[in-house]
Amino acid sequence: MTVVLRSVAKRFGGVTALAGVDLEFGSGVTGLLGPNGAGKTTLLRLLSTALEPSEGTVTVFGRAAHGTDAERTAVRRGLGYLPQEVAFPPGMTVFGFVDYIAVLKEWTSTRARHAEVRRVLDVVGLGDLATRRIRALSGGQRRRAALAQALLGEPALLILDEPTTGLDPEQRVALRSVLSRIAVNATVLLATHQTEDVAALCDRVVVIAAGGVRFDGPVRELVATAEGRVWLCEKDHPGAQAAWRTGSGRHRRVGGAPPPEGEPAEPTLEDAYLLMLGTPER
Known part of the structure; x- marks a missing residue:
């Protein structure tokens, strides 16, 4: 396994962010789902070596x-990390930013480094914007520039x-295509609130809530937990765990007692996720 966590806990003062986490990750794409503040x-910061666990062990490669310093350095050389927020150095071009990160990642040959920078910019669709200042990019383009640096060197x-x-x-569909190719020979961990991205891309899903693992398994198995618990109705009925009016005018009802004249609906990953959390995310 590429990554192994054993009895991992992380506390910040009196707040427990993670407790008793045991996970293993191999090749393929794993989606991490959970509400804000779930951990x-x-x-991800523990896996990237940016944080140390309060208890337990984290093994990578x-x-x-x-x-030791040598062990942490070896781990960092084999991974690519896209944090939730990226601070871009002011005044840099797209090429300059990714090239700067490549230097930090020990790409000493200028010729090879520049070829790799051009490659990852093409992968994320920014090859034509390489000379543009980052401050002139849209939010989505900045996110793609941040992703490009994570792809340097085809990390394991x-x-x-x-x-x-x-x-x-x-752009999201293009990203899925890129990640699916990478995951053939690498381990990809993707934390997101977008259940549709997990359903479309991931082999496995891990649901984290209140600092612990609530579910770990194939996406289809999580979806199956919502079978017989989702309905479409002409009218709204109280008592559902989550309900909303769809674009067709019908009401989608998740959880609760079967409604009168309700028509069973095919569950989605989002339905199963809402049911597992016990509270609506909408």
Whole structure:
């Protein structure tokens, strides 16, 4: 396994962000779902070596992610990390920013480094904007520039925190295509609120809530937990765990007692996720 967590806990003062987490990750794409404050970002920061656990062990590539300096350096050399927020140096061009990160990642040959920078910019669709200042980019374009630096060197472990924030539907589909190719030979961990991205891309989903793992398994198995618990109705009925009026004018009802004249609906990952959390996310 590329990543192994054993009895991992993380506390910030008197606040417990994670407790008793045992997980293993191998090749493929795993989606991390959970409400705000659930511990997803903390988990990713532990894997990236940006944080140390309060308890337990984190092993990446067979090395202690928080061991000796040599072990941490070896882990960092093999991973790409896209944090939720990226601070861009002022005045840099797109090419200059990604090239700067490549230097930090020890790409010493200028020729090879520049070829790699051009490659990852093409992958995220920013090849034509390489000379544009980052401050002149849209939010979605900045997010793609941040993603480009994470892809440098085709890392064996790719850690992505809310990678589709600010991307339009076409860009999100393009990102899925990129990640599906990478995941053939790499481990990709994707934390997101976008259940449709997880349903479309991920082999496995881990639901985290209140600092613990609530579900870990194939996406289809999580969706199956909502079978027989979702209906379409002509009228709204009280008592559902979540309900809303759809664009067709019918009401989608998730959880609760079967409504009168309700028509069973095919559950989605979002339906199952809402039912598992016990509270609506809408």
